[in-house]
Amino acid sequence: xxxxxQWPATLVQPVGSPLSLECTVEGTSNPNLYWYRQxxxxxxxxxxxxxxxxxxxxxxxxxxxxxxxxxxxFILSSKKLLxxxxxxxxxxxxxxxxxxxxxxxxxxxxx
Amino acid sequence: SQQGEEDPQALxxxxxxxxxxxxSYKTSINNLQWYRQNSGxxxxxxxxxxxxxxxxxxxxxxxTLDTSKKSSSLLxxxxxxxxxxxxxxATAPSGNTGKLIFGQGTTLQVKP
Numbered sequence: 692x693x694x695x696x697q698w699p700a701t702l703v704q705p706v707g708s709p710l711s712l713e714c715t716v717e718g719t720s721n722p723n724l725y726w727y728r729q730x731x732x733x734x735x736x737x738x739x740x741x742x743x744x745x746x747x748x749x750x751x752x753x754x755x756x757x758x759x760x761x762x763x764x765f766i767l768s769s770k771k772l773l774x775x776x777x778x779x780x781x782x783x784x785x786x787x788x789x790x791x792x793x794x795x796x797x798x799x800x801x802x
Numbered sequence: 803s804q805q806g807e808e809d810p811q812a813l814x815x816x817x818x819x820x821x822x823x824x825x826s827y828k829t830s831i832n833n834l835q836w837y838r839q840n841s842g843x844x845x846x847x848x849x850x851x852x853x854x855x856x857x858x859x860x861x862x863x864x865x866t867l868d869t870s871k872k873s874s875s876l877l878x879x880x881x882x883x884x885x886x887x888x889x890x891x892a893t894a895p896s897g898n899t900g901k902l903i904f905g906q907g908t909t910l911q912v913k914p
Contacts, residue, residue, distance in 0.1 A: 737904075790850050791902060796844050
Protein backbone atom coordinates (compact mmCIF):
# COMPACT_ATOMS: atom_id res chain seq x y z
CA UNK A 692 0.00 0.00 0.00
CA UNK A 693 1.02 3.58 -0.51
CA UNK A 694 2.17 5.52 2.52
CA UNK A 695 3.95 8.74 3.23
CA UNK A 696 6.25 9.35 6.17
CA GLN A 697 7.11 12.77 7.49
CA TRP A 698 9.23 13.56 10.49
CA PRO A 699 9.70 14.90 13.04
CA ALA A 700 6.19 15.70 14.24
CA THR A 701 7.29 18.72 16.23
CA LEU A 702 10.45 20.75 16.23
CA VAL A 703 11.65 23.76 18.20
CA GLN A 704 14.68 25.48 16.74
CA PRO A 705 16.53 28.69 17.62
CA VAL A 706 16.74 31.55 15.15
CA GLY A 707 19.76 31.14 12.90
CA SER A 708 19.95 27.37 13.21
CA PRO A 709 19.73 25.03 10.20
CA LEU A 710 16.69 22.97 9.29
CA SER A 711 16.16 19.64 7.60
CA LEU A 712 12.74 18.05 7.28
CA GLU A 713 12.43 14.75 5.48
CA CYS A 714 9.56 13.13 3.66
CA THR A 715 9.54 9.67 2.12
CA VAL A 716 6.92 7.88 0.09
CA GLU A 717 6.36 4.14 -0.19
CA GLY A 718 4.36 2.07 -2.62
CA THR A 719 4.50 4.31 -5.66
CA SER A 720 7.00 5.31 -8.32
CA ASN A 721 7.78 8.68 -9.83
CA PRO A 722 5.28 10.62 -7.75
CA ASN A 723 4.90 14.37 -7.82
CA LEU A 724 6.06 15.64 -4.42
CA TYR A 725 5.07 18.84 -2.66
CA TRP A 726 5.97 20.90 0.39
CA TYR A 727 3.27 23.15 1.82
CA ARG A 728 3.29 25.47 4.82
CA GLN A 729 0.22 26.31 6.86
CA UNK A 730 0.11 29.30 9.18
CA UNK A 731 -2.16 28.99 12.21
CA UNK A 732 -5.82 28.97 11.21
CA UNK A 733 -5.01 29.55 7.55
CA UNK A 734 -4.92 27.71 4.27
CA UNK A 735 -1.95 25.98 2.73
CA UNK A 736 0.77 27.79 0.84
CA UNK A 737 2.66 25.80 -1.77
CA UNK A 738 6.40 26.15 -1.21
CA UNK A 739 8.01 23.64 -3.56
CA UNK A 740 7.01 20.87 -5.90
CA UNK A 741 8.98 18.25 -7.77
CA UNK A 742 8.07 16.11 -10.76
CA UNK A 743 11.26 14.03 -10.69
CA UNK A 744 14.66 13.45 -9.13
CA UNK A 745 16.63 16.68 -8.96
CA UNK A 746 13.72 18.71 -10.37
CA UNK A 747 12.52 21.38 -7.96
CA UNK A 748 10.15 24.25 -8.62
CA UNK A 749 9.91 27.04 -6.09
CA UNK A 750 6.64 28.85 -5.72
CA UNK A 751 7.59 31.72 -3.44
CA UNK A 752 10.89 33.46 -2.64
CA UNK A 753 11.92 32.54 0.85
CA UNK A 754 14.52 31.38 3.25
CA UNK A 755 13.95 27.71 2.43
CA UNK A 756 15.17 25.25 -0.18
CA UNK A 757 14.13 21.77 -1.25
CA UNK A 758 15.90 18.78 -2.71
CA UNK A 759 14.88 15.42 -4.15
CA UNK A 760 17.92 13.14 -3.99
CA UNK A 761 15.88 9.99 -4.62
CA UNK A 762 12.60 9.26 -6.39
CA UNK A 763 10.63 8.91 -3.18
CA UNK A 764 12.50 11.30 -0.91
CA PHE A 765 11.83 15.02 -0.56
CA ILE A 766 13.79 17.23 1.81
CA LEU A 767 13.04 20.76 3.01
CA SER A 768 16.02 22.72 4.30
CA SER A 769 17.20 26.03 5.56
CA LYS A 770 20.70 27.23 6.38
CA LYS A 771 19.51 29.82 8.91
CA LEU A 772 15.98 29.83 10.29
CA LEU A 773 13.99 33.02 10.78
CA UNK A 774 11.14 33.59 13.23
CA UNK A 775 8.81 33.85 10.23
CA UNK A 776 9.65 30.27 9.24
CA UNK A 777 7.48 29.00 12.09
CA UNK A 778 4.46 27.04 10.91
CA UNK A 779 3.00 23.68 10.09
CA UNK A 780 4.84 21.99 7.21
CA UNK A 781 3.11 19.36 5.17
CA UNK A 782 4.55 17.02 2.59
CA UNK A 783 2.28 15.47 -0.04
CA UNK A 784 2.44 13.29 -3.12
CA UNK A 785 0.24 12.70 -6.10
CA UNK A 786 0.26 10.68 -9.30
CA UNK A 787 -1.34 11.71 -12.59
CA UNK A 788 -3.40 14.61 -11.28
CA UNK A 789 -5.25 12.56 -8.72
CA UNK A 790 -5.93 13.62 -5.17
CA UNK A 791 -3.02 14.34 -2.92
CA UNK A 792 -1.93 12.14 -0.03
CA UNK A 793 -0.56 14.20 2.82
CA UNK A 794 1.89 13.36 5.54
CA UNK A 795 1.01 14.02 9.16
CA UNK A 796 2.94 17.29 9.21
CA UNK A 797 5.75 18.89 11.19
CA UNK A 798 5.01 21.75 13.54
CA UNK A 799 8.07 24.00 13.52
CA UNK A 800 8.52 26.69 16.12
CA UNK A 801 11.46 29.02 15.70
CA UNK A 802 12.38 30.74 18.95
CA SER B 803 -1.22 32.97 -4.36
CA GLN B 804 -4.48 31.64 -3.01
CA GLN B 805 -7.02 30.75 -5.68
CA GLY B 806 -9.85 29.15 -3.76
CA GLU B 807 -11.89 31.17 -1.34
CA GLU B 808 -14.21 29.29 0.99
CA ASP B 809 -17.40 30.64 2.41
CA PRO B 810 -18.29 30.73 5.24
CA GLN B 811 -15.05 30.89 7.21
CA ALA B 812 -16.75 29.20 10.15
CA LEU B 813 -19.92 27.18 10.49
CA UNK B 814 -21.59 25.77 13.60
CA UNK B 815 -24.52 23.36 13.34
CA UNK B 816 -26.32 20.71 15.36
CA UNK B 817 -25.77 17.02 14.80
CA UNK B 818 -28.14 15.71 12.13
CA UNK B 819 -28.29 18.98 10.19
CA UNK B 820 -26.77 19.47 6.79
CA UNK B 821 -23.64 21.57 6.30
CA UNK B 822 -22.94 23.48 3.09
CA UNK B 823 -19.60 25.06 2.27
CA UNK B 824 -18.83 27.06 -0.83
CA UNK B 825 -15.67 27.69 -2.76
CA SER B 826 -14.91 30.22 -5.49
CA TYR B 827 -11.85 30.31 -7.71
CA LYS B 828 -10.36 32.56 -10.34
CA THR B 829 -8.71 30.65 -13.18
CA SER B 830 -9.68 27.73 -15.41
CA ILE B 831 -9.09 24.36 -13.82
CA ASN B 832 -8.54 20.68 -14.57
CA ASN B 833 -10.26 19.59 -11.40
CA LEU B 834 -11.33 20.76 -7.97
CA GLN B 835 -10.80 18.80 -4.80
CA TRP B 836 -12.06 18.95 -1.25
CA TYR B 837 -9.97 18.04 1.77
CA ARG B 838 -10.61 17.68 5.45
CA GLN B 839 -8.19 18.53 8.25
CA ASN B 840 -8.61 17.63 11.87
CA SER B 841 -6.91 20.04 14.25
CA GLY B 842 -3.12 19.78 14.04
CA UNK B 843 -3.16 16.93 11.56
CA UNK B 844 -2.48 16.37 7.90
CA UNK B 845 -5.14 16.79 5.25
CA UNK B 846 -7.30 13.93 4.03
CA UNK B 847 -8.58 13.84 0.47
CA UNK B 848 -12.39 13.65 0.35
CA UNK B 849 -13.47 13.97 -3.24
CA UNK B 850 -12.27 15.14 -6.66
CA UNK B 851 -14.54 16.58 -9.33
CA UNK B 852 -13.26 17.12 -12.85
CA UNK B 853 -13.95 20.25 -14.86
CA UNK B 854 -16.38 18.40 -17.14
CA UNK B 855 -18.42 17.08 -14.21
CA UNK B 856 -21.23 18.97 -12.49
CA UNK B 857 -21.99 16.84 -9.47
CA UNK B 858 -20.41 14.01 -7.55
CA UNK B 859 -21.41 11.95 -4.54
CA UNK B 860 -19.44 10.00 -1.99
CA UNK B 861 -21.35 8.65 0.98
CA UNK B 862 -22.80 11.64 2.85
CA UNK B 863 -20.81 14.07 0.71
CA UNK B 864 -22.18 15.84 -2.34
CA UNK B 865 -20.02 18.16 -4.41
CA THR B 866 -21.19 20.43 -7.19
CA LEU B 867 -19.11 22.37 -9.67
CA ASP B 868 -20.21 25.32 -11.79
CA THR B 869 -17.34 26.26 -14.10
CA SER B 870 -19.29 29.19 -15.56
CA LYS B 871 -19.44 30.76 -12.11
CA LYS B 872 -16.09 29.35 -11.06
CA SER B 873 -17.60 27.96 -7.89
CA SER B 874 -18.12 24.70 -6.06
CA SER B 875 -20.06 23.57 -3.02
CA LEU B 876 -19.59 20.75 -0.55
CA LEU B 877 -22.67 19.41 1.19
CA UNK B 878 -22.38 17.11 4.18
CA UNK B 879 -25.73 15.53 4.96
CA UNK B 880 -26.88 14.26 8.35
CA UNK B 881 -23.79 15.68 10.05
CA UNK B 882 -22.14 13.98 13.00
CA UNK B 883 -19.95 15.33 15.78
CA UNK B 884 -17.05 13.46 14.15
CA UNK B 885 -17.43 15.70 11.08
CA UNK B 886 -16.01 18.60 13.13
CA UNK B 887 -12.92 19.71 11.22
CA UNK B 888 -11.64 22.27 8.75
CA UNK B 889 -12.56 21.76 5.12
CA UNK B 890 -10.50 23.07 2.22
CA UNK B 891 -11.15 23.30 -1.47
CA ALA B 892 -8.18 23.06 -3.80
CA THR B 893 -7.97 23.70 -7.50
CA ALA B 894 -5.69 22.16 -10.09
CA PRO B 895 -5.14 24.95 -12.63
CA SER B 896 -5.40 24.04 -16.31
CA GLY B 897 -2.23 23.12 -18.13
CA ASN B 898 -0.38 22.51 -14.90
CA THR B 899 1.96 19.85 -13.58
CA GLY B 900 -0.49 18.75 -10.94
CA LYS B 901 0.05 21.29 -8.20
CA LEU B 902 -2.95 22.34 -6.15
CA ILE B 903 -3.87 25.79 -4.93
CA PHE B 904 -5.69 25.73 -1.60
CA GLY B 905 -8.22 28.11 -0.16
CA GLN B 906 -8.31 29.36 3.41
CA GLY B 907 -10.77 26.75 4.56
CA THR B 908 -14.07 26.55 6.42
CA THR B 909 -14.05 25.49 10.05
CA LEU B 910 -17.05 23.29 10.78
CA GLN B 911 -18.25 22.56 14.29
CA VAL B 912 -20.97 19.96 14.73
CA LYS B 913 -22.52 20.05 18.17
CA PRO B 914 -23.78 16.78 19.63
